[in-house]
Amino acid sequence: MLLRNTILNLLGFGAPLLVAVGTIPALIGALGVDRFGLLTLVWAVVSYFGLLDLGLGRALTQQLSVELARGREARIAPLTWTALMLMGALGSVAGVLMAMLAPWGVGLLAAVPDPEEAIRATRAMAWAMPFIVLTSGLRGILEARHAFVAINVIRLPMGLFTFLGPLAVVVWAAPRLDLIAWVLTLGRVLGFLAHAWAAARSLPQMGRTIRFEQALVAPLCSAGGWLAVSNVVSPLMGYIDRFVIGATASAAAIAYYATPNELVTKLWIIPGALTTVLFPLFTAELLDHRARTVMLFKNAISGLFAALIPITTVITLFAEPILAHWINPGFAAHSAPVLQIFGAGILINSLAHIPFTLAQSAGAARRTGLLHCAEILPYALLLWVLSDRYGATGAAAAWFIRIAVDTTATFVLCAKTLDMPMAATLPRGFVWMPVSAVAAWAVSLTPWNTLHLGWSVATLLAALAIGRHVYRQHRTAPT
Template structure:
C-alpha cells in the first residue's frame, strides 16, 4: 500500500510539473499573438508561423531517438547495467548531432527556394535569411530532444519543466520584445529564437550531466548500439508522422471537396477542444520511463500504474470535454458569433466526445511503447491510414462536414479499442479492473451525459451538467474504485480537516 501511494504521488507531482511547463506557455501564446499580429502585420506573422511549422517538421529529424534513448536508458537501469549508460548516451548524442546538422543543411539549402514560393507580401531576402538563421539552431534543437530523453529516464521532470517553461514563454515573448524594442524584422526575430534554443540546449546539457554523473566518461562510438536505437526511434517516427498526418487530412479534403469557409467551421472548434491533449501529454511523458523501468524489472506494479493513470486522466478529462459538449453553442456564440456557432456547434460536440476517447487511448499507447513494442503502435497507424483516408473521402464527399467529423470519430473509437486490446498483451487487464463489464456503465453514462445539450435554457443545462458529473463520479466511487482507493481518498479528506484515518 505504501508503494502504491508513492506511485500515486509521483504521477500527480510530475504530471503537474508537465502541465505547468506546457500550459503556461500556451496562455502566453494566447495573450501575445494578437500583439504580434498587430506589430508584425499579417504577412510577416504568417511567415513566422510557417517558419515555426518548418522547424517543428524538421524536428522530426531526431528520428524518434529522444524517446528511444529514454527507453534504452530505462531498460539498462532496470537491468542494473549502469556501466553501459555512458557509451549509449555518447553514441546517441553523436548520431543526433549529425542528424541535426543534416536537417540544418537541408533547411539552409532550401531557404532561397522556399522563400521564392511563399513570399506573399514579405521581402524574399528577409524570409530566406530567417530560415537560414533557424537552420543554425537545428543541431541544438535535435540534441535537446536527446538530452531531454536522459532527464525523462531519470525522472527529472521538475528540471525539464524548469527549462521548458521559460523557453516556451520566450518563444512568443522573445519575438514580441524584438519587435517592440528593436525593429520589425523577421531575421531579428529568428536570431532571438535561435539564441533561445541554444541556451535551452546548454541548460539541458548542464542538468543532464548533473542528473547522471559520469554520463560522458565512456566516449566510445559503439556501432552495435545503433541498430537498437534506430529501430526503436524509426518506428516511433512512423507513429509521430502518420498520426498527425491523419489529423490534418480531413481539413485538406474538406477544402478540396467543399470550400475554404467550411474548413474554418471545422478547424476552429477542433483547435479549441484539441488543447485538452496537453493533459494526457503531460501525464504520458511521466508514464513512459516509469512503464519501461517497471516492465523490464518485474512488471508487478505496471497494472497499478496503468489503472491509476486511467482514473486520474478520466476524472480530469470527462468534466472538461463534457463542458464543451453541453455548452458548445453557447461557447461559440460568445467566442465568435451566433452565425458561426450555428454551423460549428455540432462539430464541437462530436469533437469533445472523440477527444475524450482519444485522451484515454494515450495511456495504453504509452504502455505499449514503454514495453518496447514500438513497432506495434507504428503498424496500427500504418494499417489505419489508407482505410481512414478512403472512408474520410467518401463520407466528406457525400455528407459534408457531418460526414468528415463522423469518420474522424470512428477513427478515434477504433484506435482506442485497438490500443486497449494490444495493451492486454502487455499486462493482464484483470489486474487493472476485476469486473470489466462495469466499464460498460461508464460508456453508457458518457453517452447519456450529452443529452443535456438538447435542453433549452442555460441554467437548466448548467444544473444537468453538474448532475452528470456527480452521477459519473458516484458510479466510479461505488463501482470502479477499489477499497484501498476509497480508503486513500477518505484518509486525505480526513487529514485535511484535522481528523485521523488509519490506512
C-alpha cells in the first residue's frame, strides 16, 4: 500500500512538472520577463494562502483516521462538518484580506510594468481563496480514507491546468495577468467541486447530518495549532524570497530567481508523495511499534536519498546548458548560478521532510513550529542583505544556508521525539549525503571546459555509487 500510494502521488505531482517544462519558456516569451515574474508571485500567493487553514486540514486527517479506526461512526459527521465550516470561514477572511491588501502589496514591488493590472490579478485570485482552503480540508478527508486514487485523479488535471490555463490565455486571448488570474480562479472552483464529490462518495457518513459542534472546535484547533505554525511559517520562508528580491532588485530578477526555483522545488513531489502516505502510517505505528517506526524512518531516508542524488547531481553540474537549452543563453547567464545552489540544496532539504513528518505524527508539532519561528527573522535579515548586494544569487545563497540549518535541526528534534540518540535514527552512511551534495556544487563552480566535463562525469558516477552504497548498506543492516 505504501509503494502503490506513493507512486500514485508521484504521478499526480509529476505530470504537471513535465508540462511546466514545456510551457514556462512559452509564457516567458509571451508575457516578457517582468510580467512572468509577477505571474510567479500570483502562483506563490495562491499556494501560500491555501495553507492558511490553521492546520485544520491535517488535524482533520489525523482525528478522522482515529475515529474511523475506532469505529465511532456517530462522531464522524460532526467532526468533518465542524472542520469544513471553520475552514470555509478562514478562507473567506483570507480572500477579503488579499483583496484589501492588493494595492499595498503591489506597491512594495520595484519596477512593476503595469501596477493596475497586477492589482486586478491579485483581486481576481482573492475570489478563489475560500475554495482553495476548503479543498485542503476535503483532501484531508480523502487521505484519512486512503483514497489516493481519487486524490490524484483530481490533482493531475488541476496541476496541468495551473500551467496550461495561463498558456491558453496568452495564445487565444491576450498576455494579461488579470485574465490569467480569472482563469486560474475558475480552475480552483472546479477543483473544489471535484474534491467535494469525491469526499462525499468516500465518506458517506458525511451525509447523515450536517452540524457544527462547538465542543469540537477546541480539540481541532489544539491539534492544528502547532501544525499551522509550521504550515504557515515554513512556506512563508519559501515564498518571501521573491518579494524581497522584488523590493531590492526588480521584477526581472524575480524571474531569474523563480524560474530555477520552480524547476528544482518541483522535486519536492518525491518526498511529498512519500510523506503524505507516511503521515498516517507513522501515527499508527508509533502507538505500539516504536522499533518498526524507526526502521520505516530509516528506509524512507535511504530510499529517498538514492532516488534524488542522481537527479540533483545532474541539475547542479549541468545548470548552464540546461537553462540555455530550456530558455535561452542570455537567461542562463543570470540564472545558472542560482540553479547550481538550488540543485545542491534541494537534496539536503528533501531529506528533512521525513523527520518533520515523523515529529508531527508523534504529536511534537510544537517543536517544529518553534524551530521555524526561530528561523524566520534571522533568515529574513540574511535574505535582505544578500539579495540587496548580490541579487538573485545572493537570495539563493541565503536559502541554502537556511535549509542546511533547518535540516540539521529537524533531525535533532526527531531524535529527541523518539527519545533515542541521533546516531541510532540515521541510516548507515548518512554522512555521505550532505557531503556529496556540496561536492557536486563545488565541481559545478569550475569553468566550463573539457576538464569540467570530465570532473562532472566523475562526480555523477561517484554520486550514483554513493546512493547505491547507502541504500544497500541500510537494506542489509540487521533489523
